[in-house]
Amino acid sequence: xxxxRSASSQSLVSQSSIPQLSSRQKKSFPSSAIVLSGRAxxxxxxxxxxxxRPSCLADYFGQKGLKNILSIAIGAAKARRxxxxxxxxxxxxxxxxxxxxxxxxxxxxxNCTMTTAPALERPRDITGLLVNLKQGDILFVDEIHRLNRxxxxxxxxxxxxxxxxxTLGKGQAARTRTISLSKFTLIGATTKxxxxxxxxxxxxxxxxxxxxxxxxxxxxIVLRTAKILNTEITKDGAAEIAHRSRGTPRIANxxxxxVRDYIQVKKLDCISQKLAAEALDIYQVDIQGLDWxxxxxxxxxxxxxxGGPIGLEAIAAATGEDxxxxxxxxxxxxxxxxxxxxxxxxxxxxxxxxxHLKQITQGQ
Numbered sequence: 001x002x003x004x005r006s007a008s009s010q011s012l013v014s015q016s017s018i019p020q021l022s023s024r025q026k027k028s029f030p031s032s033a034i035v036l037s038g039r040a041x042x043x044x045x046x047x048x049x050x051x052x053r054p055s056c057l058a059d060y061f062g063q064k065g066l067k068n069i070l071s072i073a074i075g076a077a078k079a080r081r082x083x084x085x086x087x088x089x090x091x092x093x094x095x096x097x098x099x100x101x102x103x104x105x106x107x108x109x110x111n112c113t114m115t116t117a118p119a120l121e122r123p124r125d126i127t128g129l130l131v132n133l134k135q136g137d138i139l140f141v142d143e144i145h146r147l148n149r150x151x152x153x154x155x156x157x158x159x160x161x162x163x164x165x166x167t168l169g170k171g172q173a174a175r176t177r178t179i180s181l182s183k184f185t186l187i188g189a190t191t192k193x194x195x196x197x198x199x200x201x202x203x204x205x206x207x208x209x210x211x212x213x214x215x216x217x218x219x220x221i222v223l224r225t226a227k228i229l230n231t232e233i234t235k236d237g238a239a240e241i242a243h244r245s246r247g248t249p250r251i252a253n254x255x256x257x258x259v260r261d262y263i264q265v266k267k268l269d270c271i272s273q274k275l276a277a278e279a280l281d282i283y284q285v286d287i288q289g290l291d292w293x294x295x296x297x298x299x300x301x302x303x304x305x306x307g308g309p310i311g312l313e314a315i316a317a318a319t320g321e322d323x324x325x326x327x328x329x330x331x332x333x334x335x336x337x338x339x340x341x342x343x344x345x346x347x348x349x350x351x352x353x354x355x356h357l358k359q360i361t362q363g364q
Contacts, residue, residue: 052225052253053099055106061224062217062249063096066208070100073206074107083136084108085205086159086186088144090193092332094250095210097189101140104187112138117146126151127166130158133184144188145195152200159186159203191328212247212336215239221249222256226271231260236273244280246289246333258283286360288337293321294330298339298357301349309346 054060057067057074077084084104089097098114105112113129120126120141129139141147147155157163164179188204190196201207213221222238222245233256241259245252259271262279284292300318301308316323321330331347334340339353 052228053102054224055103057103057107059224060096060099060103061220062213063100063210066100066210069206069208070104074104078108083110083183084138084185086188086203087206087208088188088190088193088196088201088204089208089210090190091210092212092248093191094248095212096249097210098140098142100210101138101187101189104185105138108136108138108185110134110136110138110185112140114140114142116142117144117151120147120151123150123154123166126154127164127179130164130181130184131179133182135182136184137182138185138187140187140189142189143191144200145190145192147200152197155186156199156203213245213249214247215242218242218245218247218249218252222252225253225256226260229257229260231256231263232270234270234272237271237276240273240276241271241280243287244285244289247336251289255280255283255285288356289333290339290356293319294334295357295360297321297326297330297334298349298353301347302354302357307354308348309343310348311346315347 057071060067073084073087087104089100091097101114102112111134113133115129120129133139154164157165158181162181162183164181166177166179186204188196193201193207193209219235219238219242222241223233223235226233226238237259241252241255245255256271259276259279262282263269263271263275266275268275280286286295290298296319297315301310301315304318305314312323312327315321316326319326331340334353335342337352338350339356341348341350
């Protein structure tokens with residue numbers, strides 16, 4: 001599998017040259033995709049992140065329902081020698097939407113071109129990517145809910161009929177030319193499925209939600225990552241990190257790297273439960289995975305607003321944090337674990353949150 005990543009700064013396709021596209025010309029067009037031909041071409045941190053990703057469904061822990069559905073879809077597509085249906089993945093960040101897309105490309109034996117919706121500012125940006133796709137290739141668009149209207153409308157015939165309808169000129173001189181595309185698979189990823197328009201959402205043959213991970217699933221991920229990083233860790237140590245990872249593999253891997261830093265500075269060889277707890281306490285990540293900002297939000301609501309109900313803007317003003325950041329980054333997990341609830345009158349801190357904060361205070 002070849003992975004390509006889009007570079008929005010590059011000019012893709014000359015509008016005047018679109019009608020004359022031949023198969024040879026398609027290959028020669030400047031592409032917004034950068035080919036990652038090997039680990040050595042990547043920055044060190046990105047090399048580590050890429051190495052930690054599982055490359056096949058068998059190595060992917062968690063999301064059992066999604067894995068079963070994808071196994072069926074991939075098996076059927078390969079049996080028909082056809083491309084996979086367009087797939088929409090949604091759910092909170094860090095749960096593996098990008099990883100799943102790369103696994104699908106590997107399982108299907110095709111190339112994957114990766115981009116984000118904000119990088120597709122002009123219709124010719126998406127055109128440049130689509131005309132360079134080969135039969136069965138995957139186009140992965142992250143944050144697909146942020147596509148602009150013109151780009152989205154260009155995708156409609158591309159998804160349904162594998163063609164591009166390009167309008168050239170203006171007014172009475174305007175004319176439409178059609179470009180045939182190879183049969184490809186669009187995989188869209190979003191944290192806000194409600195922000196997608198119905199016409200776009202309805203064109204996906206598969207729509208799947210990624211769930212937060214269970215502790216035992218995160219433990220397996222931590223143990224696997226530790227092995228890749230050549231770091232010794234006990235099962236209890238992995239469990240401690242898993243408990244504080246907010247149900248999210250990306251956070252679990254990040255916390256593991258921070259604990260690894262701690263034991264290396266201490267000149268120790270193995271991550272135990274005690275050492276993991278010590279390290280994560282230093283980083284102010286508590287046993288439920290709350291960091292100092294999560295606790296500040298809850299404590300501010302309790303101390304200044306008697307626990308609520310309180311509006312989002314008031315919380316933002318009192319904590320000094322951006323309202324959108326609170327809503328998209330911190331609030332989903334607080335809602336998930338039952339520490340916060342939303343009512344018609346505003347946000348309210350629950351009894352569970354009071355008990356947790358009391359326990360943390362007593363522990364200090």
